Amino acid sequence: MSALELLVPGGTGQLGRDLAALAGPGLGVTAPGSAELDVTKPGAVIEAVTALAERAAAAGARPVVVNAAAYTAVDQAETEEERAFAINADGPRVLAAACSSRRVPLVHVSTDYVFAGDATQPYEPGDPLGPRTAYGRTKAAGEDAVLGSGASAWVVRTAWVYGKHGSNFVKTMVSLESSRDTLSVVDDQRGSPTWSADLAAGLVELAERIADGTGPAARVLHCTGGGDTTWFGFAQAIFRYLGADPARISPCTTEDFPRPAPRPAYSVLSGKAWQEAGLTPLRPWEDALAAYFAT
Template sequence: MSGLELLVPGGTGQLGRDLAALAGPGLGVTAPGSADLDVTRPGAVIEAVTALSDRAAAAGAQPVVINAAAYTAVDKAETEEARAFAINADGPRVLAAACSSRRVPLIHVSTDYVFSGEASAPYEPDDALGPRTAYGRTKAAGEDAVLGSGASAWVVRTAWVYGKHGTNFLKTMTTLESTRDTLSVVDDQRGTPTWSADLAAALVELAGMIAAGNGPATRVLHCTGAGETTWYGFAQAIFRHLGADPARISPCRTEDFPRPAPRPAYSVLSTKSWQGAGLTPPRPWDEALAAYFKA
């Protein structure tokens, strides 16, 4: 057998659309949005995973599910935790059960928000969790559901994702550059910008390794761009690529912009686990940002 056949729940989101764009010879991608596949509905999920297995068998390929479905409205989740839990925890549980029963591998995408954000060195996959937001709690519950399901499953945590589709920091800064003379951006939160197209390619590489029977022994991996910066530093880099003056941006503190959900002060994820699994090392975040603008 050769080739991959992927099912990507959450296929109309930022990451899902970049995964769908990778489809080609040897890589089939079915990427339904929530309107077409509600991951909280067991019957629909079983039907979708069964159809994936059938397509893979017909194509002589290996089936893998990459779960990109998520409730990501961090602030809104503070008052909609039940809804966030349904999508971020119950959904992965349902997916994992269906994958387990049909022996289809599952890759579940998670987040830096499962940590407290109080560290001073990059988080490793086995560091203690300590979510401080409803969003983080529901994503941590989703990880537990997947890893305890008995399915052949891996969790991939990422952070600070931006891309062509959806709503993200880069697109917000691009809009603000054209509508405001000056702006303030927080400079006391550290993390690593991650281009969704790079993340999508990395997840497909992992899926291929799993399909070949060489899945990493470590079931939780971190995949982000390399290096670190602050939101202020990221914003300055975006302005430079837009041909705008970075001096138009002023640094400020988190407390200057209070939000319903507390933001982690430190979101840097160590990618040692990713490289240790024999996967392609992520490129520096600023190099990826330059490639985004060229694309």
């Protein structure tokens, strides 16, 4: 029997697939993609949450929803904010309402983009929000919807996520290493690279605590890889693990690569609240990157 039964909307994405991969004795995971479960459709969401509760009851397990569904095309969101809002704000609102009515706890994954990105020390969960992009605004609205829903809900912000699935910075650097002699990477944006497999394990640990009735008192938490670096530093580390010369990468500024959506200059999130809740900190980002390339 499973001690914990998860429903993971967005289950075919980068994080969702790593959550699904953790299924095994004591952990049941149902991870539908958007084609199977559209989080903006109340009827479908109610049906999925009801089915989760029934599966858990039949297995003698405890149900938790971990929402990994998100619109993450940061630049595209600038011209598709309505669509991004539907997925990033309306979707969590619908999920939270269904979870509240079925008394199923909800863990909602959010982002560093809800902050202005102009800090000089790691952001704490209670720091003022100040999103500067359509993506950030829609994710902030999703947080508000979840936290104001009356559901037993937690928001977990993360940043700079990469993994084996989907598109991400590590995959881009691997591709560029084999196709270009040299390249320039931004060196004035700072954050904490986070391996989606480590994040998935952290979210399951949180879900287990919630299911046991010992969920953190703090309803907003930060979970990222330990330490921080710039995109340039991250790229150099990737090249080293590829056996390539990091000197092939040159540092540049954000102004050298203008984008439709402005990138936060500072995305480091404090893990203090996560640790104070008794949750296991994610390993240093360098160690996680080594493990990523070893798998």
